Amino acid sequence: MTRDFFERQRRREQSPVPELWDLLDRVRDPELPVLSIWDLGVLCDVKQTGEKVVVTITPTYSGCPAMETIRSDIERVLGEAGMRRLEIRTRLAPAWSSTWISPEGCDKLRDYGIAPPQNQSDLTPDAGLACPRCGSADTRCISEFGSTACKALFQCNDCREPFDYFKDI
Amino acid sequence: MSDEDLKQATLDYTLRLGDDALVLGQRISEWVSNGPFLEEDIAYGNVALDYIGRARMYYGYAAELAADGRSEDDFAYLRSEREFRNYLINELPRGDFAYSQVRQLLVDQFNTAFLDRLVESRDATLAAIAAKGIKETRYHLRRSREWVLRLGDGTAESRRRAQKGLDDLWGYTHELFEPDALEQRLAKAGIGVDTAALKSQWQQAVAATLGEATLNLPQEDWAVRGGRTGYHTEYLGHLLGELQSIYRSYPGCRW
Ligand SMILES: [Zn+2]
Numbered sequence: 001m002t003r004d005f006f007e008r009q010r011r012r013e014q015s016p017v018p019e020l021w022d023l024l025d026r027v028r029d030p031e032l033p034v035l036s037i038w039d040l041g042v043l044c045d046v047k048q049t050g051e052k053v054v055v056t057i058t059p060t061y062s063g064c065p066a067m068e069t070i071r072s073d074i075e076r077v078l079g080e081a082g083m084r085r086l087e088i089r090t091r092l093a094p095a096w097s098s099t100w101i102s103p104e105g106c107d108k109l110r111d112y113g114i115a116p117p118q119n120q121s122d123l124t125p126d127a128g129l130a131c132p133r134c135g136s137a138d139t140r141c142i143s144e145f146g147s148t149a150c151k152a153l154f155q156c157n158d159c160r161e162p163f164d165y166f167k168d169i
Numbered sequence: 170m171s172d173e174d175l176k177q178a179t180l181d182y183t184l185r186l187g188d189d190a191l192v193l194g195q196r197i198s199e200w201v202s203n204g205p206f207l208e209e210d211i212a213y214g215n216v217a218l219d220y221i222g223r224a225r226m227y228y229g230y231a232a233e234l235a236a237d238g239r240s241e242d243d244f245a246y247l248r249s250e251r252e253f254r255n256y257l258i259n260e261l262p263r264g265d266f267a268y269s270q271v272r273q274l275l276v277d278q279f280n281t282a283f284l285d286r287l288v289e290s291r292d293a294t295l296a297a298i299a300a301k302g303i304k305e306t307r308y309h310l311r312r313s314r315e316w317v318l319r320l321g322d323g324t325a326e327s328r329r330r331a332q333k334g335l336d337d338l339w340g341y342t343h344e345l346f347e348p349d350a351l352e353q354r355l356a357k358a359g360i361g362v363d364t365a366a367l368k369s370q371w372q373q374a375v376a377a378t379l380g381e382a383t384l385n386l387p388q389e390d391w392a393v394r395g396g397r398t399g400y401h402t403e404y405l406g407h408l409l410g411e412l413q414s415i416y417r418s419y420p421g422c423r424w
Contacts, residue, residue, distance in 0.1 A: 062301055063194075063215075063222025092226065093297035095304060123311055144312050145212035149219055149305070153208060169304050 002099040002119055004041075009102075011045065012038075020046045020053065026077050030069040031148055034108040037070055041100025044091055052085040053078060058096045061149045061169075098150075098168050115154065115165040124152045124167055131156035132163055141165075175358060179292060180234040181254075182355050184244060185397065186295075187227030188255035191245055192405070193276065194220030195412050199263050212312065216273075219305045226298045233294075246416035250406045256396040258341040260405040267320045267327060268334035273313035275338060278374050279345050280306045282367040291359040314378050321382025332384050339387035344394040346371070352397075 001009075012021050024043055025036045037043040037057065045056040055074055059067050071088050078086050098117035101109075106116035110132045118125070127140045136158035146153035151164040170178070198217035204210030228241035258276060263269050284306055287299035320331040346368040348356065355361030376386055395401065416422065 059222070059301075061219060061222065062226060062305060063218035063220070065218070092301060093293065095297070095301040123307065143208035143212050144308060145208075145215040147211065149215040167308070169308070 004099040039105030134159040185254040191224035193259040267330035270316040271334040277310035286362040343392040
């Protein structure tokens, strides 16, 4: 568990509205539907004052096209639960980091065939990531930018399968 | 400078940064479906998306500062060529792949130095946008650097093209380091970046990569300027025509 995630976890545990955080676990990343916005670290905070609910989110990458969908999914999920007064704020600082992804999120990514972030170096390694399919470390980077900006494309030299790597950032 | 002057100057400055990001993002998005191979095609599309996302953050902040009903879309789609204040290097046509990667190296290296300073801006929003951007730009720089090494130190043909790209682009890099009165004022106020102070660092880093790529540093015998005053090359108008036509044909349309 990263220190950043530990702090997110503590914010969630100390929240007076745990049921709202639980509800928002239903909102998934549209491009990585195995991850909730909580797992991904896009969900920063949830607060309730009287009838009003304020949800704070942050984009992963500057150009992340998923943000619009995430906003409308938050509105839908909270709307269905009867929340009528809702404000969704976008926060830019501190900048999102791959260290915010939950440990469960990393496991889910691996099961989905995506190597989770290493959280060790700033940039993508040229080789040596564990293949999420066969576990071999005999792998190489094919492209620094995979199917989306947050991923790089790797290939396993043992099982020959290509796979995505969720980059450290 | 009064608070009101400072706010107006910050708005103008933010628009310049938004224009740089939008124009380059739009330009390099032209590589989508034209890349040399599939992975590269996708990679360049992702870099373009980072730039367009960055433009949205700058324009969104500009809209907040202007507080006159204009939206981020209005800044992107309803200003004319002469109102854009991007550096000329960002608007030049994409050329061949070597030309585009050399441009990318020059610009990525500049953005690395620039955003690294903007992170310390007294303006919290500009600092936040920079903090996000710098992480992405480090990835962009690593990619463009590797391409320039591969093309420069590659075949005779790839080297010839990379060198030609470099020679054709070099004269457009001077204006990056020539802050005008507005930029100097904002740098003094701790909001903007004094780009003149970035030049030697930039030159060293670029020269190191070019040396490794066996490319020759161009002669310093010509320079084109004008982006920050709204005097553009003939290419920007065409780029904006394509970028803005839908929004202008269907005023108020949303997507
Ligand atoms: Zn494998």
